[in-house]
Each structure stands twice: as C-alpha cells, then as structure tokens.
Amino acid sequence: MTARSSDDKPRNAQTVKALLKLRELILSGELKPGERVPELGIVERLGVSRTPIRLALVRLEEEGLVDCLSTGGFTVCRFDEQDIADAIEVRGTLEGMAARRAAERRPDRAELADIRDCVGSLDALVRRNNPTLDDFSDYIRLNERFHTLLVELAASPVLKRSIDRIQQLPFASPNAFVFVQSELARSREILVIAQEHHRAILEAIEAGEGARAESLAREHSRIARRNLQIALQNQQQMERVPGSPLIRMRKRA
Amino acid sequence: MTARSSDDKPRNAQTVKALLKLRELILSGELKPGERVPELGIVERLGVSRTPIRLALVRLEEEGLVDCLSTGGFTVCRFDEQDIADAIEVRGTLEGMAARRAAERRPDRAELADIRDCVGSLDALVRRNNPTLDDFSDYIRLNERFHTLLVELAASPVLKRSIDRIQQLPFASPNAFVFVQSELARSREILVIAQEHHRAILEAIEAGEGARAESLAREHSRIARRNLQIALQNQQQMERVPGSPLIRMRKRA
DNA sequence: CTGTCGATCATTGTATCCAATAACCGTTCG
C-alpha cells in the first residue's frame, strides 16, 4: 500500500497522507466514535482531494476503524472493554499458533540468532534493579521486536497477515498496555514475569516443543489482559491506551 | 460494504458490481496470478468507470487476492500449498477459540436452539446409507450453517471479524474441500467422522467444556487439511477447489 | 551483440464536476 517509487516518495503520496492523517484523527478522538466522517471537511483540513480520502477510508474500514453506512459514507467505530479483551486474545491465540509452528519447524542456529539476541537483550534489561524510563523505552522496542521475530519464525505469510490484521486495532498490539506496568509499584516484577515467558517460549521453540510454546505464548498475552484490567480502574491510564477515544467506558452505576 | 438503501439497491451499486466481477475474474483465472490488473481493460469489460474499480481493488487487496505494486496498480496474488494449509489452520485455530468461548459463556437453551437443530439435521443426513448429490448439497449448506452458528455462539464481534477475514481466501472456507469427500469411495465414512466432530463440539459447548470444545474444533479443521492432501494428488480435483487458478502447483520432478 | 539513452505511448493517481440521494428544517394536520 505504501507503494514507493525510486526516490522514496510513494507514487500515491496523497492517498498515503490521507490514510495516515485520517487514522490519526480517529485515534486522537477528533473524529469521534459513532460520528460520520465528513469527506469535504477532511478535504479542507488535509488539503487533499476527495479521491484519495475515499480510498483511504476503504482501507480504514478494513482496519476496523470505520464502518460504512447503508446511506453512504463512513462512521468511526466504537469498541468496548470486551472488544479489547477479545482482540488481545485473538492476537494471543494466533501468536500461540506462531510459536507452535516455529517450534515444529525446528529452526537452525542461524534462524534463531536474532531472537536469541533479542531475548538476551531483554534479559540484561530486566536484570536491572531500578528500571529507568529509558529502560522502559528499550523494553518496549525489544518487546515489539521479540513478537515480530516470533511471528517470522513461524514462516507462514498467511499467519503473519492474520496477526498483522488483528494488530491494526491499536489496543491489540503487544505493547499497547506495557505502559501500565511502568506505573505500578511492582513494575519490575511484571517485567520479570513477562521476560520469563519470552525466555521459555524461545526455549520451547529451540527444543521443538510445539504445545509448550503455544501455551506459553497464549499465557503471555494474558499480561496485556491483566494490564487492561488495571487500566480500567484508572481513568488516566485508560486515556493513554492507544486508540482510547474509540473505547466506550462502562458507565458507573 | 454492500451498503443498501431502502429499495434494496446499494447506493454504491457500481462499486459492488466491480467488486463482485473482479473477484470472479480473479477466482476464475481470467486475471492470472502475477499479472497486473489492467484498469482500463476492466473498465471496458464491465462498463463501469475507473473510480469504483479502484475502490474495489483496494478491498480485494485487503481480502488478500491482489497486491499493490510499488510502481502503482495491482497484481493478482498467487498461493502455494503451504498457504492453503496455513489458511485452513488459522481458521481452525480461530474456530477453536470460538468453540471455547462459546462453551465458557454457558449459553442457555434459546441460544443453543439453532445449532441444535442444525446438528440434528446433519445427523439425519449422515444417517442415510447412500448419500445422493442432493444430500451432499444439503450437507454443504448445513455444514456452513453449523460453522456460522458456532462463531455466533462465541458472541465476539472481534473474533467473528478475524474469522471472516481469513475466510475471504476462498480455499479457507469450511466447505472449500468438502466436494473431495463426495468423490471418495468411502465418502460416507468421512461424513460420519465430520458429523461426530460437530456433535461433540456441541456437546462440549453445552457442558461448558471449553478446552474440549477448542480441541475438537481444531481437529475438525483437519478434515479439510486431509481433503487438501487428497486433492493434491488429483489434478481434476484440485481444479475444483475454490480459487484454484490462484494456486501454484508444485512441479513434478 | 549488448547496453544506454531518448522519445513515445500506456497506465495510474488525483482533481474536479455532475447527478443522485440523504439529511435537515419548517409547516401543517391530527
């Protein structure tokens, strides 16, 4: 989609701009859930003609961020707590399948080099007694890398695509709720547990233990579920979840 | 997407036409894997202007049937045997999650009525000693219904959407390989086994046995995997697989 | 013969316009 020609400017630069900006308007809450996306308003706002905007909206619909109306046009989608939890679980289920497939493939030394390095780096990070904000930043980067490498080890384009697609929902990504950990009194402990999962998943893959790898990867996604529950008790944290304006909070009786 | 106004003609009738026709051209092999989709050629062929065609192509890209080129435009995707097997497995994994979630929800009598009827109808069908072609037709309809109802019982829009998306690949649908069974000498036996799975999945859901339901649903998708293997030995059968022109057959050395 | 360059043509992305239809508002009636 970000089709790039030789000078690195996409051939469809206006469509890319429309897509990025629209996504931003939606995720920031400027375009509110349930409201119609006003094409002409976006035209004025972005300085792009309607055509690329309409192409971008079709893509955003496939991402799950907008729905089309029977009368024409699009509205911004809304998600509730259950949707978030389910998205995390779908990701965990598919990553579980990726871990199992990775183990079943019996990857060789060269294939495992990157993920071993990554787990080693995560280990060194987690071993620090008082994690700084920089440490947390590094953790987020390496965590994402671990998940990416895990999926690549499964060597299945179809599976990767399915995982990428659920992760188009911003709150479904592996790092979506990691920030919650950084604010807990026992934040280091949770890092320790998460890293134990990473390490054990790698170990299971190395040993060709598919069922173990799958179970561990699915349990690993439970950390995000736990963080979701924590964030739900804290409005300020919930506001920091990627895509939070799309999330309808349950009314307090 | 098929946004329909009050008189049942979609407001975007040209875009729908373009989408349906393009999909057909791709799945029938008229637009060949690896080849560029010629917009103007499609304009002439369908009698639709370029705008709806381009909107349809973006949707087909999200379906996985076309890829965009860095130089602009789209090419038809190609899949190999591993992609098919993986698509079936992703579907099975997600349907496994659906079955587990359905069981965990403890649905009441009313919620289970439809799927019970469906399983009952499948039972009556499978009990016949010599299945006719009409029987097979009914089987296909009821089989699809079973899978649809199963996913609905999970009561998760996010999960349903993930399953719908993998099923956009034609060879990943629950019925994609059922025809292979109709041509086997022991075709009734395979129906019996498949129906045992349906029945047991329902039983597990009724009993709230999530792990059992999940395992059964995943094993159930293995029937399609088996039929894939059978079809791979038989060029004529392989040609009848939905989307077969997209599939690159392995060269015989 | 092969590679490079330039010209031409075909294709695609985008902007703009037109027409259809949905939404909104005001008025009237029960």
Place this chain on the structure above:
DNA sequence: CGAACGGTTATTGGATACAATGATCGACAG
C-alpha cells in the same frame, strides 16, 4: 405535542479530464 410532508441544502457515488510516471521501443555507441 408528535408525525408526516415538502422543499432546500449538503453529502456522497461515479464519471471524466489532466498530469505524472512507468513501460516499451528504436537508435546509437562501444
């Protein structure tokens, strides 16, 4: 007050035109 209707305005889908760029072909040089 609420519902129905009609008129007006706004919005969206589709068609078309224009410009940019990629692909192709022929000529020339090494």
